[in-house]
Amino acid sequence: MRFLLTRPLHDSRILAHLLEARDHEAVIEPMMEVRCRPFEPPTDPTSYQAVIFTSANGVRAFRHHFPDSILPVYAVGPATATAAREAGFSDITSGSRDVEKLAQLIANDPELDNSRPVLHVAGTHVAGELKKLLQKVGIELERWVLYEAEKVNQLSGTTLEMLDQGKIDAIPFFSPRTARIFLELVRAAGREETLNQIKALCLSAAILDVIQSVNWQAIRVAPEPNQNSLFREINIELEEI
Incomplete structure (x- = not known):
């Protein structure tokens, strides 16, 4: 699977390493600096x-x-x-x-x-x-x-191209603020309709409240507020960090 990672750069790099070690791909697009x-x-x-x-x-x-x-x-x-x-x-x-x-x-x-x-x-x-x-x-x-x-002001050209081409499979969200910024930027770029090809992974019910108005391919919410629990919802085992 190919994931779009929206956490700050340092945290996204750690998660990308874990995903890539399990033969998944990660595209890093921080929503905040x-x-x-x-x-x-x-x-x-x-x-x-x-x-x-x-x-x-x-x-x-x-x-x-x-x-x-x-x-x-x-x-x-x-x-x-x-x-x-x-x-x-x-x-x-x-x-x-x-x-x-x-x-x-x-x-x-x-x-x-x-x-x-x-x-x-x-x-x-x-x-x-x-x-x-x-x-x-x-x-x-x-x-x-x-x-x-x-928060950043816009999505990168690489991410917009991947959204247009349906090359993003899933986006994990770790905070309501990150999810809110992402949706603002997607809508500003006129790409909201591309999200119907993508799974949204929510660490909490508070994040679900932010993103559920969008027509996603699927939404998964972690039973417990931790990274392992979140990725088990799509059958990926990650070591806890």
């Missing part, structure tokens, strides 16, 4: 009990600004935990790619107390209600916005 933002920390990171990463982009942005800082880490899922490990963190607790479950995991950690806040590293667009969820159990969260993910 991720950039670190200038940042002056209001305090030293060590004043926090722990740092929360809800994406691998957050890990990379934190390391860009604070190359030597080591804190206990809470990661939203295995991919983010792997990024944290590769960035030199060792005390890592991983959730299951769900912000609500991550909040519950943090709230139930006996090593945390309400004496100091926890730090959440995020981008300019934040999904979920992590701060409110932790406030309910008496844990103060402070957020540092260290990166931005700006």
